[in-house]
Amino acid sequence: xxxxxxxxxxxxxxxxxxxxxxxxxxxxxxxxxxxxxxxxxxxxxxxxxxxxxxxxxxxxxxxxxxxxxxxxxxxxxxxxxxxxxxxxxxxxxxxxxxxxxxxxxxxxxxxxxxxxxxxxxxxxxxxxxxxxxxxxxxxxxxxxxxxxxxxxxxxxxxxxxxxxxxxxxxxxxxxxxxxxxxxxxxxxxxxxxxxxxxxxxxxxxxxxxxxxxxxxxxxxxxxxxxxxxxxxxxxxxxxxxxxxxxxxxxxxxxxxxxxxxxxxxxxxxxxxxx
Numbered sequence: 001x002x003x004x005x006x007x008x009x010x011x012x013x014x015x016x017x018x019x020x021x022x023x024x025x026x027x028x029x030x031x032x033x034x035x036x037x038x039x040x041x042x043x044x045x046x047x048x049x050x051x052x053x054x055x056x057x058x059x060x061x062x063x064x065x066x067x068x069x070x071x072x073x074x075x076x077x078x079x080x081x082x083x084x085x086x087x088x089x090x091x092x093x094x095x096x097x098x099x100x101x102x103x104x105x106x107x108x109x110x111x112x113x114x115x116x117x118x119x120x121x122x123x124x125x126x127x128x129x130x131x132x133x134x135x136x137x138x139x140x141x142x143x144x145x146x147x148x149x150x151x152x153x154x155x156x157x158x159x160x161x162x163x164x165x166x167x168x169x170x171x172x173x174x175x176x177x178x179x180x181x182x183x184x185x186x187x188x189x190x191x192x193x194x195x196x197x198x199x200x201x202x203x204x205x206x207x208x209x210x211x212x213x214x215x216x217x218x219x220x221x222x223x224x225x226x227x228x229x230x231x232x233x234x235x236x237x238x239x240x241x242x243x244x245x246x247x248x249x250x251x252x253x254x255x256x257x258x259x260x261x262x263x264x265x266x267x268x269x270x271x272x273x274x
Contacts, residue, residue, distance in 0.1 A: 001274055005035065007042055007267040008083060010075035010115075012205025012240020014267070016042050017083045020049040021058065029067030031274045036065035042270065045200050046073060048080050050087070053095055058084060060096040064199025072098040072138025074117060074208015074260045081105065082113040082264035098138040112265045119212055119258040125220050128166070133217040137258070140171045141213035145221065149177035149192050154203045158196020170198045174210045178218060191218055191236045205240030208260050215245035216255050224249075231257075 003025055006017045016035050018025055027047075035041045049061035060080050064070040081092045081103040092103040098120050107114035119137055126134045131145040142161050146152055154175055161173040173196040179189070193214045195207035215234035219227065233246045243262040247255045 002271050003274060004269060005042055005272045006083060006269045007044065008079035008264060009240075009267055010079045010082075010206065010208070010264045011238050011243055011262055013073075013075035013079075013207060014044045014205075015073075015076050015079050016044045016047040017080060018047070018049050019083075019087060020061075021052045023052065025049065027063075027274065029063075032063045032067040033065070034274075035272060042272065045197065045204050046070060046076055048073075048076055050080060050083060056093050056095045056100060057089060057091045058094045060094055060101075062097065066199050066201065068199060069097070070199050071140070072096050072120070072209055074119060074138065074210075074212060075206055075262070075264075076208070077101060077103065078115040078117050078208065078260065078262060078264045081115045081117065082108075082266070085113055086110070086266060096138070106261070110266070112263055114261065115264045116259050116261040117208070119209070119260055121258065122216055122255040123253055125216060125253045125255075131221070133213075133220060134167070134171070135213050135216060137209040137212040137216070139209040140167065140169070141174055141210055142167065142171045143174045143176055143214050143217035145217075146175050146177060149175055149194060152194070154194045154196055158203065159201075162196060162198050162201075172197050172207065172210055174207070174214045176214045176218065178222065186237060188235060189237045189242065190234045191215065193236050193238055195238075203239075206238035206243065208243070208262075211236045211238065211243050212245050212258060212260055216247065216258075219247075219249060219255075220253070
C-alpha cells in the first residue's frame with residue numbers, strides 16, 4: 001500500500017505527518033520505525049496522524065521514533081496545526097493524548113507558519129534537588145539547571161536520568177542554562193535548553209513540552225520574587241531555533257494559560273510503501 005507522507009519541522013524537531021481523517025491508514029510499530037529511520041526511511045523524531053474527531057476539529061495521534069505511542073509533543077502539535085492549515089482546515093481546536101488544545105496560526109505561508117499552541121495547565125512542580133525539578137507539561141520532564149551547557153554531555157547524562165529509578169516509566173530530560181551564562185545565550189534570550197527525549201533515545205534539536213517545563217522550572221527557582229503573580233514570558237534558545245513560552249502564574253505551583261509559540265515548517269512530501 002502506498003501512502004502520502006509529509007515532513008515538517010518545528011525548531012529542528014522533525015516529524016512525518018499523514019492525513020488519516022478517512023481512517024484508511026493502519027501502521028504497525030515496525031512501519032513507524034521504518035519511516036522515522038534516518039538511513040532507511042523518511043527520517044524523523046516522531047510520526048503523527050491527523051485524524052478525525054467527533055467532538056473537535058481533528059485529533060492528534062503521536063508516535064515516537066521507536067514505534068511506541070507517545071505522550072504529548074509540543075512541537076509536534078504546532079507542526080500538525082501547520083499541516084492542518086495547509087490542508088485547508090480553518091479552526092484548530094483539537095484533542096491529543098493529554099486532552100484538548102487550542103492553537104492559532106499567527107503567520108501562515110505555503111511553507112512556514114508561526115503557531116501558538118495552548119498547553120495543559122501545570123499544578124505541581126516537584127523539587128528533585130536544589131537545581132532540578134520534575135513536572136508534567138503533557139509529557140514528563142526532569143529539568144536540570146547546569147553550567148556551560150554548550151559543552152555539556154547531554155547524551156550520557158540524558159541516558160542516565162531518562163532511565164533513573166526515581167522516575168518510573170522514564171522521563172524526558174532537559175538541561176538548562178540561564179542568562180547568567182551570556183557566552184552561550186544570545187541577547188534577548190532568557191534560557192538555553194538542550195533536551196534528551198525518550199522514544200527518540202537521543203538529543204533532539206528542540207522539544208516543545210521540554211522548553212515549556214524549563215520555563216516553568218526557571219520561574220519557580222529564580223523568578224517567583226520578581227513575578228509573584230500574573231503573566232510571565234520566556235524566550236528560549238534551543239539547538240534548532242528560538243521558541244517562546246508564556247503563562248499565567250497564580251501562586252503556589254499553579255501555572256495556567258500556558259502557550260508555546262514558534263515556527264512550524266513544511267519540508268517535503270513523498271509516497272511511502274508500507
